[in-house]
Amino acid sequence: MTLLEYIDPSFLDYQEWITVGMALKEEGYTASDWEQWSRRDGQRYHPGECFKKWTTFEGNGITGATITQMAKDHGWETRSNGEDRELGWDDEITDDDYVIVDKNWVEGQEISEPTTWNPVRELTTYLETLFDSSDNVGYVVETWENEDGKHLPKKGNWDRTAGELIQALNKSNGDMGSVLGDYNPEVGAWIRFNPLDGNGVKNDNVSDFKYALVESDEMDLEKQNAIMRELELPIAALVYSGKRSIHAIVKIEAADYSDYRKRVDYLYDVCKKNGLKIDNQNRNPSRLSRMPGVERNGKKQFLIDTDIGKGSWEEWHEWIEAINDDLPDPESLTDFWDDMPDKAPPLIEGMLRQGHKMLMAGPSKAGKSFALIELSIAIAEGRRWLGWNCTKGKVLYVNLELDRPSALHRFKDVYNALDWEPSNLSNIDIWNLRGKSVPMDKLAPKLIRRAAKKDYIAVIIDPIYKVLTGDENSADQMAHFTNQFDKVCTELGSSVIYCHHHSKGVQGGKKSMDRSSGSGVFARDPDALIDLIELEMTDDLLKQQENAAATSIYSKAIEQANYDYFDEHVGIDDQQSVSQMNSHAKKSLPAGTLEKVEAEINQAVKSVRVRSAWRVEGTLREYPKFDAINMWFRYPVHQIDDTGILKDIQPENEQPAWKKNFSKKKSSAEKKKEQNESLEMAYESCTIDGAVTLDSLSEFMGVTPKTVRNRIKNHGGFWITDGEVGRKPDK
Structure with a gap:
């Protein structure tokens, strides 16, 4: 399954997706494996579709070699060990993640039968450990015989609660058959480990996703017992099946079926990497397990232990993650005092080093996207950006918002407005993802894979709200989000630059790092924060x-x-x-x-x-604080104010609404004149590109198309037809 990590289902067509499923079935994998991989395509994935298709895959002749080739086409490379050799489908490709136990060195832990056999106590202890008294319990004592003479369990019973069963068993004088019904001692009996709703025994009838079954019947019982204990699985009940395996009822404590599947996948992955060959058919929450307190072909099914390992799923999960955190060991300063490592070279001199992160924050109409395009061009050409020298190199601009033609035109418009020769266009790559963006934790590995051999010194992501994962006001969720930028920086050795919007309200009275919307993680995480605030x-x-x-x-x-x-x-x-x-x-x-x-x-x-006036402030981690820079934004570029006229203007600060409105109040005639002049200027500027459209005026003026339409109507000197705008002839 490691090969599938290199194949993104969202980039495959329908037939390629089907081919992967056929190959997995041919190689002995399950529909669950195919579905787990398919879930990575969030837009086209439909729950249960893989299982429906799976039954139709028979004898298609498509093998794992097809997946191997697909993986190679998507960046997987063959490994060598003394000689070049392509890995086969059956070769095991593992890493050290979550490996805690070396099964080759585990000493087995013996399992002993109870010295005093008390079937009722075995079962009542099991019920008291796993269930609340009001939980409906599913159990099976009756079997049917198939064509091969194998006895299989029927659906059984599900209409009694744990409390009712315990009470009846305690009054049975040791006769479990009088409570449950007689079972066949050659095959034993079964019980479902999750509570039911009293209406059936399917997954849909599970009322609480408390537990999962871990079973491995391909190794010594003693080693199974030892590995489960060394893994500190949060086991509620450990039951001997009466044959070749131990049944561990593991605390999952999932919120719903979707959460249950994710946790079971994680649990099984950890178990497999530590030597337990798990039976994948046991994933279902309504699965039957062996009932303690009965006999099976002369051997007892009994409780080995209860409540062992970690106390809960969360505690165990945190422990597993902590053991495999991949963090470096502490270093002694004495080892480097006389031989300090070189700092990363600058990307933007006096502001940002290569391999570091920068956030640009500002309100709407600040031209943040144009500023990032200007920065892309400045890096590509090795020119100055807002007064700072930029190192020349390759840059990847990840466009998440604009359609492809608009994005390309913007770059050309900015080049022309800057009056720079496009001498190094090959240094700029644009990845247009409008309509195809995915959450940042999914985008990061895709970006890294595509950029690995491009030698980018900067990756610019615009805007981040398109890839935001979680609640932007949640510190822990935003920490996970911003950690994805660290992964890109680390893997590619390039800087990551992105922009974010201001919170609502007047920003002039706030510090630069407190203006960004959402959690303070946004402002405190990057190595450089560049903040734009408008000057009135x-x-x-x-x-x-x-x-x-x-x-x-x-x-x-x-x-x-x-x-x-x-x-x-x-x-x-x-x-x-x-x-x-x-x-x-x-x-x-x-x-x-x-x-x-x-x-x-x-x-x-x-x-x-x-045009609008702006002040640039910042908070830097690697460089001294710089003096505020004043600039103009005249579509489509920013220009530094070298006259000093903006120096003494103070940003709008918090003040009572009545006072702000009073000081800004204009007559209707003044407002109309100003709006008409703004419309006329926008129209003249947009005619440079030919026909003028409602959308181009909207973008230029920084208002909605509806507002532009109203201003055209009030002006009286323009016509609009099918989104195109023109000037009426003079009378």
Whole structure:
């Protein structure tokens, strides 16, 4: 079954999935083995389907060699031991996980029959140990004979409780037959170890999934007994079957059937790795086990022991995991004091080392995805990202949210907006998984397998909510989630970079590591936390920015068109005044040039209105804290504010709702003007790519398509048909 770890059922078509089932049956595996593997395909897996198909697989000639080849196709490599040799299907491939007992060195532990035979006490002790008095108990004393002359158990009884049976047995004067019915002493009797609902004996009739049966009849009884005890299985009752095996009734304490199956799979896996060849047919929770207190062909079926090993499933499970934690041994500092290991080289200088983790957190509209694309490009080209130098190398961008064409276009748009030559496109790989994403604990091994030989120095996952497992407010569940990033870092030697959203509410008054949504594990786990928070732009500041953009365009145009006039008449003070520069432009520029300049100024002013301002803060584990960085986000890229105009703006802090609303209140006319200007700017920007769509405007403006549709209606100057938007002709 180890080979199947290399074959992901979610990547197989229907016929390939059927082929795996046929090969497993041909090699002597069970339908349960096939179903357990098939459950890894969460989207197509249907409970019970494997068992239905299994009965139709007969003599197809498909062997384990087919699975071996599939495993090779998906990354499994042959091993060598002195010489190159391909492992056969029957070869045992094991690792040391959960191996506690070396069966070759186990000393057998003898089993002794009771010195005083008291059948009623044997059975009542069993019932008192396993059942509550109100639990219905299933048992069988009658048999039927098949064609081979073998006696098999009938369905038996299930309509009496443990309390009723114990009371009747205690009054029977040792005559168990008067309570249960007479059994055939040549074949013995059976009992079901889980309580029933009183309506039948199928798995559906199990009312409480308390126990599982562990049985192995392919080794000495004494060794079976010793291994079960050394494994410290949480055994409620240990029963001698009267023949070749011991029946261990193990505490499972499962919440439901699904949980029961998972725990039994885990239990059987541990037992098999420690030398017990388990009978897989005993997995069912309604399975019959040997009843203590009866005889079988001259031998007694009796209780060997009760309540041994660990006290509960949870205690045993934690013990097994602790023994096999794969943690390194402690090291003495004296061994390395004079020969310290080299630190990992930087990926982002002054921020993040290779093989470490980074989280980018921020609210919606911050352009986090664009920032990560900018980072991907900066690493690929060995350029600067938000002012930090990046090491040049290969990067894998895991796209979980965008459809494939949109993702590819974004990379090209960002390259163009940065005005960088795409000299190292081969350094960027994009793994498009929209609609195919799986939880991170399932994605991590798939990612590692695909990236193992690619030499990526960074893996960027965007966004993580698509692969989030568990409750993001649960510290232990989020610790398990973030541990998957450690696995990727360790196996690939690359950095893992991902983004997460802010919690609801105003963030300005919080520390950077307290702004991320969910458990504090998110912020405290990565080696570098980069946090984005929006800076609120006042009308005065916006007006100042508009004036600066306009005067700059006027100055550049006049200087290029008529340098002598610019040098003689345009003073430094004039260059700070829009009205003065407009007057100079009218005097010095031809009419056609003036019209172009004014159109360029209108575009620049609109651009100022739609861009947003942001502050970058961070918490670093490997480097000193950096000074906050102020930047603009103008679709589709971020640009550092090198003018210092954003330096003194404070992020919005917590204050009463009435005060915030009062300070921000605008007239209806101001709101409509601002919305119209934003729509016009967005339309002009989106026409760069050709036809303008409702979706492209929505993405550019950071609002929903419904909001864009309402603003188009209120504007009056645009039409919209089948999702395409156009400007109405001037009347």
